Amino acid sequence: MSWRTYPRRAFPYLIAAVGGFLLAYVLVFLFAFPAEVIPDDGILPNVVGKSFEDASAILQKAGFPAQQGQTRFTKSTPANVVLQEDPPAGSRQKRGTTVVLALSGGQKSAEVPVTTNMSQQQARIAIENTGLTFGNVSEQLSDQPRGLVIASSPPAGTTVALPGTVDVVLSKGPATVQVPDLYGRSVGEARSMIEQLGLRIAGLSRDTSSLQPENTVIRQFPAAGQTIAAGGPVSLTISHFPPPPTIRIDTGISAPPPEAH
Secondary structure, eight states, rough: OOTTHHHHHHHHHHHHHHHHHHHHHHHHHHHHHHHHHHHOOOOOOTTTTTTTHHHHHHHHHHTTTEEEEEEEEOOOTTTTEEEEEOOOOOOOEEEEEEEEEEEEEEOOOEEEEOOOOOHHHHHHHHTTTEEEEEEEEEOOOOOTTTTTTEEEOTTTTHHHHHOEEEEEEEEESSSSEEEOOOTTTTTHHHHHHHTTHHHEEEEEEEEOOSSSSSSSSEEESTTTTOEETTTTTTEEEEOOOOOOOOOOOOOOOOOOOOOOO
16 A cells, blocks of 8 residues: 555544544533533513413423413403413523413403392392492382392393492382281381381371270271282271379378477
C-alpha cells in the first residue's frame, strides 16, 4: 500500500471515530445537564372565552394540565366558559404547571317553591329562602280556607333568573259560607271563627239576664248552619253581668270622738 493512498483510506474511519466521540460526549452532557440543554418551559396559551373542554385540550397540548376552579355567575357569559386562567395567559411557565380555570356559571337562577296551602307568612319564608323576592299579594274567591295561598306567579317549579320576584294569590274563601255554631263560645273565639271564614261581625249586643259566663255568645244571627255570601255580616248577643249595686249598711254606731292631746 502506498503511503500516499493511506490517508485517503483512513479518512472515513477518522470521521466515524470523531463522530462517535462527539455523540458520546453529547449524550453524557445531556444526561448530566438536561435542564440546561432542553428547554422545559413554555408560554401559556390564552384560553379565556373557550369552553372548559376546549381549554383543557389546548393547555394539555402545550404541556399544561388544566384544573377547574371557582364558578362565577354572570349574565353576559354562558355557563362552562373560561373567565380567567391562573397563571395568566402569555406568561412563561414550567411545563407541567397546573392551570386553574375560573368558569362561568351562567345566569344565576332559582326554582319557585310550592307555596299552595301555606299562610302568607309561610309563603314569604319559602320564597325568600330560595333567593327570590316575595312580590305582590292578591285575593280571589276559592273553596280553600281564607288566607291560604292558592296560586303563585310564576308557578311552582318554574326556574327564574335572579334577582326575581314571585307574586302570590290568597284565598278569600268560598263565594258562600255556612255560618258556624257560635253558642257558648267566648267573644274572642267567635270573632276568630267568623273572620277565618271571611265573614264579619256586624253587631254586638249584651244580655244581662243570661246565666251564661260573662262575655259568652248566647245568640247569633244568622243562625248556625245557614248559608250567606262571603263577607256577609253576623250579629252576636253575649252575656253580660252588670256590676252589683253598692250597698251601704248603717250599723247605728258612731265613731268615737278623737282623743285630745
